[in-house]
Amino acid sequence: MGLLDLPNELLLAIKAHIDPADLLTHACYHQLCERTEACYDDSAAEPGFWRALVRANGLGLHALEGDSERTWVRVGVQCAEHAWTCREGACGVARLEDNRKLMQDTAKEWSEWDFGRAVSPEESYAAWRRCIAANPLLGRLSFNSNFPVPFHAESELSRQVAKCAFIRQQNLSGWSHDDLLASHPIALRSFATFPFLTHFKTLSFDNEDFGSYRLQAENEHGITVHDYLITLSKILGKRMSCDQLDEFMDWANNMPKDREDIFPSTWGHRDVLKAASRVGSWFQLMNWTGITTGSRIREGGPYFMTWFEYKELAEDAREHLATYKFARRCTVVDDVPVP
Numbered sequence: 001m002g003l004l005d006l007p008n009e010l011l012l013a014i015k016a017h018i019d020p021a022d023l024l025t026h027a028c029y030h031q032l033c034e035r036t037e038a039c040y041d042d043s044a045a046e047p048g049f050w051r052a053l054v055r056a057n058g059l060g061l062h063a064l065e066g067d068s069e070r071t072w073v074r075v076g077v078q079c080a081e082h083a084w085t086c087r088e089g090a091c092g093v094a095r096l097e098d099n100r101k102l103m104q105d106t107a108k109e110w111s112e113w114d115f116g117r118a119v120s121p122e123e124s125y126a127a128w129r130r131c132i133a134a135n136p137l138l139g140r141l142s143f144n145s146n147f148p149v150p151f152h153a154e155s156e157l158s159r160q161v162a163k164c165a166f167i168r169q170q171n172l173s174g175w176s177h178d179d180l181l182a183s184h185p186i187a188l189r190s191f192a193t194f195p196f197l198t199h200f201k202t203l204s205f206d207n208e209d210f211g212s213y214r215l216q217a218e219n220e221h222g223i224t225v226h227d228y229l230i231t232l233s234k235i236l237g238k239r240m241s242c243d244q245l246d247e248f249m250d251w252a253n254n255m256p257k258d259r260e261d262i263f264p265s266t267w268g269h270r271d272v273l274k275a276a277s278r279v280g281s282w283f284q285l286m287n288w289t290g291i292t293t294g295s296r297i298r299e300g301g302p303y304f305m306t307w308f309e310y311k312e313l314a315e316d317a318r319e320h321l322a323t324y325k326f327a328r329r330c331t332v333v334d335d336v337p338v339p
Contacts, residue, residue: 004033015039021056021100024093027080030073040073048116050076055115055222058099058135059189060196063219063227064155079186090140090167091184099190102133106194118198118222121302132293132302133194137187137225139290142168143283144175145325147237154230161233162188162226164280168287173314174323181229188226192291193302196222202231202291202304228291236280245276262286264315271317284324287311 006014015036018025029036040049050072054060059079065071079096086092103115109131113119148160162182166175181188193200200223201216217223217231262285263272275281286308293302314320 004035008035008038011036012039020053023053023057023076023096024080024083026053027077031077052115054079055196056100056103057096058103058191058194059096059186060191060219060222060224062158062189062224063221063230064158065221067221075189079189082185086184086186088167088178088184088187090137091187095137095186095190098136102135102194106131106133110195113195118220119195121197121199131194132197134291134304135190135192135194135225136290137190138192138228139288140167141165141181141225141229141283141288142175143236143280143324144327145280145284145321147278147280148233150234150237157230157233158226161229164233164236165229172328174326174328176328181226188224190225192217192223192225192228193304196224197302198222200302200304202228202306236278236283238279239277240279240281242273245273262310262313264313266315267313267317275317275320282308284320285311285313 015026015029018029026040030040031037048069050069051067054072054076057079059075061067061071061075065075082091083093083096107113107115110119143164144166146160146164148157148164150157152160159182163180165181166179167181167184167187169179177183198220199216199218201214215231215234217228219227263275267275276285287310289307289309291304291306293304314323
């Protein structure tokens, strides 16, 4: 007698013994056959089952998606299927495991919070010093030069930023089509912070007042990495003048203050201006290390600052520009990128 020969009562019993946070096993069991899929049909007995399961793995809906059980099932199965084939260490099974650990650690800090809702600005403002952790995945991301057009509708920005943002490979420069977040739904759907928030503000880099927090990410289901990138996409393509470039250098206190510390001595003034012409250029000139909460408490919710670290640039500015304009051919074998 095989598994599928068992009576429905035993199939339900098997499902009941699967860890409620084990997305991969639940998705596999759900997809096995019509009879095992039917084990998940009793929404009255287990309301919000898939919502809780997906969120327990640190994944959420995009802001424009409807909050229905059918949507959560689709997202859960889609991410599980991707995890089974994804070799990227910042996505796939590794990302699910890291997210799940972050969710568990957050639940210990926020004992009164459950995964059934996102944390509001009022709640996070009252207790943000306790623990609001940014997803470390953000520190692995960068952008190619196909910056989104900010005046497009948000649905179009969503598509554009997923083809602009990519996962940096430690031993390779630039990007490949395999690195684009459009190819990594788990990374895109991962929550940007833990606990996941309905709103938060971040620095705008708009060169008018670098100390102000002008951009606001929003998602009533919980802000995901994708939501945050859509927020950033509204400024990535903005041009920077010479004065704005100097102001940016002064403002970014985590960067080397001397321009020569960032740009190779072989770069001329024209090279610098061309390579740093847009806000998004700084995600190429330096390594983005993620976001952290600001040092001052302000009303309206948590505020996040964007941080960078120095990286070595190509001696030839043209090589640097081409690296982010054109994709390299690359595949990943056993988590090792092979050009």
